[in-house]
Structures are given as structure tokens and as C-alpha cells.
Amino acid sequence: MLTSTNNFIYSKTISNGLLLEDPNTGSGKSYYSCQAIYDYVHSPDAKQVYFTTSLLKNLCIPEMKEAYKKHKNPNYDREVLEIKSNVNFAKDNLPEAKVPVEFHSSEYKTLKRLIDISKSESFTSTPSLYQEDIEKQLVAAEYAFRKYLRKIIADKIKGTRDEKKTILKCDKNYRWIPQIYPTVFTDEYKIIFLSINKLL
Numbered sequence: 001m002l003t004s005t006n007n008f009i010y011s012k013t014i015s016n017g018l019l020l021e022d023p024n025t026g027s028g029k030s031y032y033s034c035q036a037i038y039d040y041v042h043s044p045d046a047k048q049v050y051f052t053t054s055l056l057k058n059l060c061i062p063e064m065k066e067a068y069k070k071h072k073n074p075n076y077d078r079e080v081l082e083i084k085s086n087v088n089f090a091k092d093n094l095p096e097a098k099v100p101v102e103f104h105s106s107e108y109k110t111l112k113r114l115i116d117i118s119k120s121e122s123f124t125s126t127p128s129l130y131q132e133d134i135e136k137q138l139v140a141a142e143y144a145f146r147k148y149l150r151k152i153i154a155d156k157i158k159g160t161r162d163e164k165k166t167i168l169k170c171d172k173n174y175r176w177i178p179q180i181y182p183t184v185f186t187d188e189y190k191i192i193f194l195s196i197n198k199l200l
Contacts, residue, residue, distance in 0.1 A: 002032040009040050030060040038067040041079070041190040050192045052199045059193045081182060083194035087142045089181050091115050097176040107148040111141040149177060 008019040023029055037049050053059055061082060068076040084092070094115060099108060114137050117123060123131065157164050157174060168174050168184060178184040186192065 002036055005032065005036040006039070009036065010043075030063045031066070034060050034063040034067045035070075037191060038064070038071065042071075046190070048187070048190060048192065050194065050199065052194055052196050054196050056195055059195075061193060064191065064193070079190040081186060081189040081192050083183060083186075083192060083198050086146060086181070087138055089183070090142045090145065091118065091138070093180045093182075095119070097179045099176045100173055102173075103152070103176075105148055107141070107145045111138070111145045114138045114141050146181075149181075153177070 004021065005019065008014065008017075021029075037051065040046055041049055051059065051064075059082070064080060065076055068074075068080075073079075090111060094112060114134060118134055118138060123134075152174075153164070157167050159167070165185065168178050
């Protein structure tokens with residue numbers, strides 16, 4: 001499978017198209033696909049690769065991490081972006097982000113409070129209706145927080161697109177924004193994992 005995939009990727013006669021392969025279960029589809037993708041994105045003139053599937057459980061993230069490990073490449077987090085829902089980005093990243101006090105707005109405080117509740121040890125033992133209500137509040141709070149972030153970027157971060165990206169990367173007052181939402185720099189990653197819904 002790896003040979004046929006590479007023959008398709010590096011063909012000098014095929015510039016685009018669709019490769020259909022149907023190997024047997026257990027033949028290493030995920031493993032060889034990730035090896036082929038890894039080799040391609042580290043080849044000359046490589047383009048960004050989007051790995052998408054209708055089922056999130058079929059995203060071959062462990063296999064891609066293994067490919068990086070096999071090649072002794074420590075740059076997985078810099079080169080591979082796993083696109084989650086915005087709520088999950090916030091839940092996973094906001095608690096660890098160093099958000100300056102000046103940006104501790106009501107939107108930030110509300111979202112942080114709901115995330116803390118949802119991640120508490122006792123949350124899973126609370127009534128399901130309560131959990132559903134907190135999750136609904138989280139969705140609304142995360143949307144309000146992103147709206148607040150857009151206003152910050154519009155009002156405080158000036159310049160060209162590249163200049164704004166540099167500020168978000170380097171300025172300690174704003175580095176926390178891509179820490180929470182790494183999709184700010186989607187075009188800088190080599191490999192993107194995402195669901196079909198996110199792609200569309």
C-alpha cells in the first residue's frame with residue numbers, strides 16, 4: 001500500500017485526482033497512510049495536507065505521532081494541527097493560557113468559570129440535566145468570548161495580515177490568543193487533522 005500511495009503522490013504524469021485503495025482490515029492502512037503523509041510533507045515543494053474523515057475516531061492521530069517518533073522528529077506540535085470544536089479548544093487550552101489581567105473581561109470570567117465546573121472531578125457525577133445545561137452555557141460563553149477576541153484584534157492589533165500574525169506570535173500581551181485557538185495559524189502547519197464537517 002505504501003508503494004502504490006507514493007507512486008500516486010509523486011507521479012510526474014498525474015497532477016490531481018483521486019486514489020482509491022481498499023486493503024484488507026489489519027493491513028496497516030492507517031500506519032502506511034501516515035508514513036506516506038509524513039514523507040510527503042517533508043519532501044521538496046510539499047504542500048499542506050488535510051486529513052479528513054466523517055468519523056473523528058478514524059483520524060489517525062496516534063499513527064501520525066508514531067511517524068514523527070520513528071523519524072526522531074520532535075516537531076509534531078509545531079507541524080501538525082488537530083482541529084477540534086472551538087469549545088474543546090477553549091476547554092483544553094484556556095485554563096493553561098497566561099491571559100493578562102487587563103483581558104479578564106466578563107466574557108473571559110464566565111467562560112473560565114464554566115470550564116472549571118465542567119472539568120471538576122465531581123462534574124461527571126452530577127445529574128445529566130445539569131451537565132447538559134452547563135454544556136449549553138459553555139457553547140454560548142465560548143461564542144461570546146470569541147466575539148470579544150475579534151474585537152480585541154480589530155481594535156488593538158493593527159497592520160497587515162503578516163504583521164498581525166507576528167504580533168500574535170511575539171507580543172506577550174497577545175500570545176495567549178493562539179495558545180487558546182491555534183487555528184489562528186492554520187496556514188503554517190504541514191498537516192491538518194479535521195472532520196468533514198469542519199472542512200466544509
